[in-house]
Amino acid sequence: MKRRLLSWILILLLAVPLLTSCGQTQTQGENTIKPDTTSVAPNQPDTPKADEKVVLTMGSWRADDKAQMDKLLAQYTAEVAPNVEIVFQPTNPPDYNATLRLQLENGTGPDLMYARSYATGLELFEAGYFGDCTNIPGILDNFSDSNLAPWRTPDGKMFAVPFAAVSHAVYYNKDIFDAAGVSIPKTWEEFIQVCETLKSKGYTPLANGLADEWDILECFFLGMLPNYVGGADQRVLYENGTKALNDQNFVDAYTDIASIKPYLPSGFEAVTYNDSQALFSSQGAAMFVDGSWTISVYDDVDFNWGVFAIPARAGKETLITFHPDMAITYNNASKYKKEAMDFLAWLCTEEGVKKASASLPTGFFPMIKFQITLEDVHANEFLALNNGRKTDARFVWPALMDLYTPMDQAVISVIKGDISPQQAADNVNNSRQ
Amino acid sequence: MHSSYNRLEPRGFYWFLYTIPALLVYIFFMAYPxxxxxxxxMYSGTYSNMTFVGLENFRKIFFDSEVSxxxxxxxxxxVxxxxxxMLVQNVLGIIFAVLLTQRGKERRNxxxxxxxxxxxTLAILVTGYLWKLILNPVWSKNLLDAIGLSALAQPWLGKESTALTAVSLVSCWQWVGIPMMMFVAALRNISEDIFEAANIEGANRWQVFWRIQLPLIKPVVGIVAILTFVNNFNAFDVVFAMETANGAPGYSTDILGxxxxxxxxAGQHPIGIPNPGLGxxxxxxxxxxxxxxxxxxxxKTRTKE
Amino acid sequence: MDSVRRKKSRLFGKKAGIASSLILFVWSAIVIFPLWVMFINSFKDRLSIYKNPFWLPEKWNFKNYTNVLKEGNYLVYFRNSFLVVFLSIFIVLVLGSLVAYALANWKGSIPNILYFIFIAGMMLPIRIASIRLLGIMKSIKLINTIWSLLPIYTAMGLPIAVFVLTEYMRQFPKELMEAAHVDGAGRLKILVRVVMPMMRPALATVAIYNLVPFWNDLWFPLIMISEENQKTLLLGVTRLFGQYQTDWSMVLAVLSLSALPVILLYIFMSKQFIKGLTAGALKG
Known part of the structure; x- marks a missing residue:
């Protein structure tokens, strides 16, 4: 009896490793399809290098761009580095930071990966996971200082190669504007007037909502904030404490964002970012304050639309929030550092960026110094907003990231009418350590 | 007879053998990690750079005003x-189970x-999206107007006063099947004879439930209550899918998970630098x-036996 | 006299019958409406969902489904999910039954301690252990394969299995085991031949309880697997979630298909379940 029991247990104990070894043989089988240089090389030292194909992986939060990036990376293999294949493995965006970090901490991270700008990226570099990109040929010459800044350490090292920037503006439905007899507003006061007219004619003026929380801050409030506080030179004064975060400029900004409440969709508290896009594209709202990344969403809508800059108050200068968004770096622990750095060097050349921007989704703008022409009409319309205007990154990104959440909550509460603009400004100022 | 069984009762070590395979898997892949x-x-910092801080994290949770x-x-x-x-999901579970164990209606049941x-059986990713669509007046207003329920066209998920209730009810909607199943299983085990007897006594449905069915399924009620307690204190997905990781609006649906x-x-969006020690x-x-x-x-249930 | 009473209680039963039918009908409507929304919207385009979210599409779009079937990847994802989920559940049931059988019969304080050790696993979010699990999987070379999920799911399922099965096993009439033992059956044989068949409802409960979280788990595949042909279905679906836009019509199509086997399995199991109950002599 006991023997039978023991044999039973033995079978069970064997079952687990057996199943697991099953998995191993399976992966080994796959590895033979894509040979691994380190395992092949020592056995066959005579194999010519050209025959070996190195497979690199690239991590990204841009799951939307899978098709475009596959195309770009295939182009790189075909035209530049025949022995290198780069596989694009995006993660869905809400999970990117968390999973990338876990993988890097365990040494299972991708060889190449998208790097967030400023503090988030910097922290991963200082922890030793991101490679040093300072010596990649062309990086220091072909990008402007302001475009390098988001991925530069305080002591001047580069931890990623700048890849694309995004812009912020107001999308508007030209057909509705014509029907309602309104035109592009030049000042904030005119903007509110346009909203009022649209509302009186039965349209929902704005598609924005509060449910997802990030978009009302990142797209709308930080999009308009430079109109109140000024450009990069002024931002620095807030960062170093010369100016207070509850000064008149900020109170004005909170006052104006609070004044949009009547023009939001009914039930705006539960309107998600996805709902806002759907509202604008189904002509359920006349305007949507959003980022350039959304351009391609409206490729096939059956109405005419355009973009205009979020206007400043009368007598103030209108600025554009043009935000450095994506950069690419390599894994310090990668087996194929050289191949990865070669790819990054290609992204620092005019040739590489031309190819890349042809594949980049519309609404993501190349950051290199060379003149790159874009094909999409709306993308060019967006870029044209920069002409003759000062631009800056999103206010909190460079140095005040800790204020992101307090400012987000302040904006939401002030729109709902729970607190006054002065209170909103004070709350944010007080949460500064 | 009883004594003969006891005489053959194996020793503890024998029974221990039965638990070895499970213990190995459990210790290696669950208990140790x-x-x-x-x-x-007891540590602070990120994984690459941890420093021992003793009970500092616990102190923060209770006394550092920002965290607490x-x-x-x-x-x-x-809570x-x-x-x-407890009140909606499990009570509905019992009600459904009682209704669905009525004899003579097996097919309907x-x-x-x-x-x-x-x-x-559905991924919360989907049910969350569907309910966000349905509970959003922007999309459901026309439908509600058409059936004369215009008053229901409210941003339930966007108001601090109603969001937690709405999310909880969606979660109850999704999971009520599990307690229902467990209660159905328990109710079906009640002997027919007892019902016969009750019927002869002239007891009504209500009395049958309170006096006979409920006491007999008490152990299962206990199991269900414990599982509900444990699962909901670790709940995460439904809020994440419907109200973002922040527990919007204004942290009104933020739960421990x-x-x-x-x-x-994950770390706070958008910086995303987690604090594993505090977590x-x-x-x-x-x-x-x-x-x-x-x-x-x-x-308590153990000593009762 | 007796017959009058009977009649009375049946009359009452009829009224209650109407009420119960009404409750069940209303709840079913609340269940079916979102399913309807899921189904019809899976035949729309990304943005046309919002033109009329609760009614039939103006133009039926079958592309979502043909894409799923055409793209071989989804079938691979599907196979992966199926394999890992069902193997895990099988192992959980086998290991869990052995433990429960032992804990229910073993006297003394050690089984109580073991029991608490096992069920303590239900009380911590396993996500907290992600980093260690990732390290373990890396060291036993399971990372980036679906097999990394097998031991994790098994360990995740064991606490509930031990908890539910032990509680049921305790209720199990000792006389039946005794009788079998007197007939000369070994203890393992008693477990397999006598106890397990009558435990079917409990086993089904554990299976279903675990099936859902395993099948719908996204977290562990997300951190363990980046290899295309090792992805699970839900992880594969997340490819459709962009940074700023999500193709919900496509997501709904894939997830409608993914829900089907679980629903079918449930229908199949619940029949088994009822059969097991009517055949069994286990009374409360």
Whole structure:
């Protein structure tokens, strides 16, 4: 009896490793399809290098761009580095930071990966996971200082190669504007007037909502904030404490964002970012304050639309929030550092960026110094907003990231009418350590 | 007869053999990683750079006003979230189970049983999206107007006063199938004879339920209550899918699971630098609360036997 | 006299019958409406969902489904999910039954301690252990394969299995085991031949209880697997979630298909379940 029991247990104990070894043989089988240089090389030292194909992986939060990036990376293999294949493995965006970090901490991270700008990226570099990109040929010459800044350490090292920037503006439905007899507003006061007219004619003026929380801050409030506080030179004064975060400029900004409440969709508290896009594209709202990344969403809508800059108050200068968004770096622990750095060097050349921007989704703008022409009409319309205007990154990104959440909550509460603009400004100022 | 059985009763070591395979898997893939992670609650910093800080993380949770505001809020929301499941999900589960164990309607019963269980099988990713669509007046207003329920066209998920209730009810909707199943199984085990007797006594449906069925399924009620307690104190997905990891609006749906995720796993958007030590401390306190809640109940049922 | 009473209680039963039918009908409507929304919207385009979210599409779009079937990847994802989930559940049931059988019969304080050790696993979010699990999987070379999920799911399922099965096993009439033992059956044989068949409802409960979280788990595949042909279905679906836009019509199509096997399995199991109950002599 006991023997039978023991044999039973033995079978069970064997079952687990057996199943697991099953998995191993399976992966080994796959590895033979894509040979691994380190395992092949020592056995066959005579194999010519050209025959070996190195497979690199690239991590990204841009799951939307899978098709475009596959195309770009295939182009790189075909035209530049025949022995290198780069596989694009995006993660869905809400999970990117968390999973990338876990993988890097365990040494299972991708060889190449998208790097967030400023503090988030910097922290991963200082922890030793991101490679040093300072010596990649062309990086220091072909990008402007302001475009390098988001991925530069305080002591001047580069931890990623700048890849694309995004812009912020107001999308508007030209057909509705014509029907309602309104035109592009030049000042904030005119903007509110346009909203009022649209509302009186039965349209929902704005598609924005509060449910997802990030978009009302990142797209709308930080999009308009430079109109109140000024450009990069002024931002620095807030960062170093010369100016207070509850000064008149900020109170004005909170006052104006609070004044949009009547023009939001009914039930705006539960309107998600996805709902806002759907509202604008189904002509359920006349305007949507959003980022350039959304351009391609409206490729096939059956109405005419355009973009205009979020206007400043009368007598103030209108600025554009043009935000450095994506950069690419390599894994310090990668087996194929050289191949990865070669790819990054290609992204620092005019040739590489031309190819890349042809594949980049519309609404993501190349950051290199060379003149790159874009094909999409709306993308060019967006870029044209920069002409003759000062631009800056999103206010909190460079140095005040800790204020992101307090400012987000302040904006939401002030729109709902729970607190006054002065209170909103004070709350944010007080949460500064 | 009883004594002969006892005479053959094997010793403890024999029974221990039965538990070895499970123990190996459990210790290696669950107990060790969990205990090791609890250890992290004594540290601060990120994984690449951890420093020992003793009980500092626990002190922060209770006394550092910035952290404790969020923690107390999440704890209270979790309690509310749990009570909704206890009162709505489990009570509905019992009601459905009683209705679906009526004799003579097997076909109808099995159809309803299947329907009620279906949401349980769906990914929360989908059910969350569907309910966000339905509960959003922007999309549902026309439909509600058409059926004369215009008053229901409210941003339920966007108001601080209603969001937690709405999310809890969606979660109850999704999971009610599980307690229902467990109660159905228990009710079917009640002998026919008892009902016959009750019927002859002239007891009505209500009396049959309170006097006969409920006392007989008490052990299962206990199991269900414990599972509800444990699962909902660790709930995360439904809030994450419907109200983001922040527990929007204004942290009104922030529960311990989302707070833990934000602090310990993902880090606050958009910086995303997690604090695994503080996260581990949050989970450890939840763990202690659950142990404190569950063990007395189990011991009580144990001693009764 | 007796017959009058009977009649009375039946009359009452009829009224209650109407009420119960009404409750069940209303709840079913609340369940079916979102399913309807899921189904019809899976035949729309990304943005046309919002033109009329609760009614039939103006133009039926079958592309979502043909894409799923055409793209071989989804079938691979599907196979992966199926394999890992069902193997895990099978192992959980086998290991869990052995433990429960032992704990229910073993006297003394050690089984109580073991029991608490096992169920303590239900009380911590396993996500907290992600980093260690990732390290373990890396060291036993399971990372980036679906097999890394097998031991994790097994360990995740064991606490509930031990908890539910032990509680049921305790209720199990000792006389039946005794009788079998007197007939000369070994203890393992008693477990397999006598106890397990009558435990079917409990086993089904554990299976279903675990099936849902395993099948719908996204977290562990997300951190363990980046290899295309090792992805699970839900992880594969997340490819459709962009940074700023999500193709919900496609997501709904894939997830409608993914829900089907679980629903079918449930229908199949619940029949088994009822059969097991009517055949069994286990009374409360």
């Amino acid at each position: 969990l205990l090791d992670s609890i250890r992290l609650s 505001t969020r923690y107390v809020n999440a704890l209270l929301n979790t 509310v979230f749990f009570l909704y499941h 099995s159809i309803y049983q299947t329907i009620i269980f279906i949401p349980t 989302t707070l833990f995720y934000r602090v310990g796993i 581990a401390a949050i989970a450890t306190i939840t763990f202690l609360m659950l142990i404190a809640g569950v063990i007395p109940v189990l011991l």
